[in-house]
Amino acid sequence: MFAEDTFMYLANVVSPENFTAMLLGVVIGLVIGAIPGLSPPMAIALLIPVSFNMPADTALILLVSCFAAGIYGGSFSAILLRAPGTSASAASSIEGFELTKRGKAIQAIRISTFASVVGGLISGFVLLLLAPPLATVSLMFGPSEYFLVAILGLTAIASVSFGSVFKGLLSGLLGLFLSTFGIDGYSGFPRYTFDIISLESGFGILPAIIGLFAFAQGMELSEGEAKSNISGETALSWNIWPKPSEIFHVRWSLIRGWATGLVMGIIPAAGGSIAQWVAYAWEIRRAKPGDQFGKGEIKGLAATEGSNNGVTGTSLIPMFVLGIPGGISAAVILGALIIHGLQPGMRLFTKNPEVIYTIMWGFIVANVVMGFIAVFLARTMAYLTLFPRGILGPLIIIFSIIGTYAGTNNVDDVWMMMGFGVLGYFMVKHNYSPAGVLLGLILGPIAENGLRDTLVVSYGSPISFMLTRPISVAIIVLILAALYFSFRPKPWEETETDEVKEPARLDD
């Protein structure tokens, strides 16, 4: 009976209204996600007024399609320009951009598309079939677990730092510290504002993402020969469909990435941000001699891309079942849900099954549609890699400045973004991790709230409190394991030769 009801609503998705809404959501999500300065939550928020006069299921299909596509869209600019459109794609920029520099941009896009589409599909089916039971897992996470998950994310970053683990940790700690700037949410007291009004709201994530990656990349591009392009190629391959041989080569990386995304997505707030780094760190631990992590390893990209879309469906579970949004995008979708007269919770599944299951099927089908549209859009965007550096660098700077201003309408954020840009530029030069700073900024509020709440509930004995909670103990073990493996030499560091070998399986 359950299976019959569930599959019955699939037919609703292909009605003209629902399918049109899905297409619109996917296209807008892809385009906006790809532009540094704009983000999926912004795209979803823009579509809410458009959705007012639509039936609830059509409106929500529009928004969840935009969400799924926006997460993937951020990967385009991450891979092609090392300027991720969303924080969820920051890890993909590491291996993806190195592949672009080696003239393998189209191969990177192929694998990224496959990993993201299938990851989103699997995540969608988990959402469809397992939402209510998995939601109870979200409830098991208390303040100590949130604090430890944030620390796990930072140790994952450190373990994938190619300069030095300690430099990676220091970068993350800098991000954590910077996240404390501004008005303290508990006491209302201004911390480290130095009487500067614009610092009272702290450092925004948007200026940090754009500055640390896009603006810094614009500065870095200006260093090279002005007339040369990023990839050194003069033409693009037309081979935009994934090859079975390429997929077979990265099959285990894909599976690890998808699994990481599915599991981490259930953790509200923190899961989406750290899933990609946990997947990447896991992939590096599984590296073999001859792998080229840090220089364009397709397995690294497959894992990060698999995880960041593997997160999308499961991150909606706490929102639909418990009313706890898993991130900003989910929070905006939750708002839309309520606007359309739907209350999240188990009653949504019993009183409005035709609506909720249609939405979930819409999410699943949207991932397939996204794959087809994305491939052609990516091919168009890949032409950017043929632009001379002397023009591309200033263009990225323009996009960074205009995108930041358009996103926040505040020139102080533009200055902040440029400050992060200078920081990011010099950090890369000296083997520190700009991604660590970004993740620290994102996870800082989660970690701080978790720590302070833990101190309260544990009456000042946080360590003994954490050791009484099985999930906390499990996360502590993961943190220690991440640190242990991060200090071991990476398999490719044990190779005797420094030659970069081109795997035959990735030839055009």
Added chain:
Amino acid sequence: MPGYWGIRIAAAVYIVSSFYLGMQALEFPAGGGTFPLFAQTCAVLISGILIVGSFRSGAREANDRIDFRLTYARAKPLLLLAVSVLYVLVIFELGYFVSTFLFLFLASWLIGIRDLKTVTITAVILIPVMYGFFVVFLQAPLPKGILF
């Protein structure tokens, strides 16, 4: 200057600033200094480890050096940064179109592009497209200036 000296200086600066900012954190009420102190304490420990590690024989023998010579190639990112600062300062006076047009030409020229035709075509196509996307589609206003 050898690379390990750069690590020592950066770590030392981080430690000193952490102590200074940590002193401020002690004044924050209602436990507001707990997390900053936690982050800074960990950072001081890590910085100390980096300094100690820079004295290891392997670090001292490493070939990386910090070169302070300012060549044209090294100056280009700083020139681009300076022009970007100027761009943000004038965009509210001259407006989006004029200032962006000027920025693209000046920045490209400073970096080494001398092909004005390519820059012009890029500017003529992309600047209006960006305007249309942000202002018309997203309804996000961009600065207007003395012309438009």
